[in-house]
Amino acid sequence: MRLGIITGGGDCPGLNAVIRAAVRKGVGVHGHTFMGFRDGWKGVVEDDSLGLGIPQVTGILHRGGTILGSSGMNPFRVDGGAEAVEATFERRGLDGLIAIGGEGTLGAAAVFADRGLPVVGVPKTIDNDLAGTDITVGFHTAVQVATDAIDRLHSTAESHDRVMLVEVMGRHAGWIAIYAGIAGGADVILIPEHPFDIEDMCRRLRHRHMHRSSFSIVVVAEGAIPQEGTLMLPEPELDENGFPRLGGVANHIAPEIEKRTGFETRVTILGHVQRGGSPVAFDRVLATRMGLAAVDLATAGGWGRMVARQAQEIVDVPLRDAVDHRSVVPLDLYRDAEVFFG
Secondary structure, three states, X not given: OEEEEEEOOOOOOOHHHHHHHHHHHHHHOOOOEEEEEOOOHHHHHOOOEEEEOHHHHOOOOOOXXXXXXXXXXXXXXXXXXXXXXXXXXXXXXXXXEEEEEOHHHHHHHHHHHHOOOOEEEEEEOOOOOEOOOOOOEOHHHXXXXXXXXXXXXXXXXXXXXOEEEEEEOOOOOOHHHHHHHHHOOOOEEEEOOEOEOHHHHHHHHHHHHHHOOOOEEEEEEOOOOEOOOXXXXXXXXXXXXXXXXXXXXXXXXXXXXXXXXOOOEEEEEOHHHHHOOOOOHHHHHHHHHHHHHHHHHHHOOOOOEEEEEEOOEEEEEEHHHHHOOEOOOOHHHHHHHHOOOO
């Protein structure tokens, strides 16, 4: 078989490990040949590719980012984009494509699968918000980066008797915030799934500073939203795909905390730091297992499906199951974290 590979959307640790595993097994076990397309779907639309063999994937397991590059282009939002993808398939004689991505990349893959294009998916996103899988490539590394930052901020917060807001990624789902917040001993965690009351949060902080400690750590997901009528936030700008450009919500929350409590309050926005650098061991193993499973799935003709991790096992599910709804933080997990608030 002749297979293509793309990595689309935001980069994350572990992408290279997926590519390496798929190529190593595809070439070494199944006798396939591979070509990688640069910058996600954009490379398929523009037929911008490079050959992928054992030499090209040697030594990339530990590297962050992706040797193929990435972009958020959705071919269905570009005039003639879908037809250009199908033309590239025919021109290059591809038998199938392995799409490694998140909601946008795999959403397009699901539409192509409905159109009869042979595609399999691999779930990656530090937000961990794809359905059909317990975990996504890149999530654990992002959590570790955020947890390390929280640990460091404890020191300066305690030294200066401050409230420290740590803003992490999480547009629609607060998985990074809840995991890193619990692991880092946060005193309040704000996530998109649970709109917050600014006055209730300040009450918890006042209680903590009166009875327990002179400093606090508040972890804020970038998509956190206030309860209606409690705090006005500015409308974010939209990106080229019509999604809000998030980041900086903590800068609007911090002055309110300082005004309502009198506590000196500072903000640290981790931003793209969470997406960069070498993957932790968990992500290297997960990405490797998913890459191996993806090439097996393609070999078996399992088009229109995505590899997934469920209860320690690597399985496959319909692509539609992954993108038709989001995996969000369950209320029970938030309630567990809430025990330690204030």
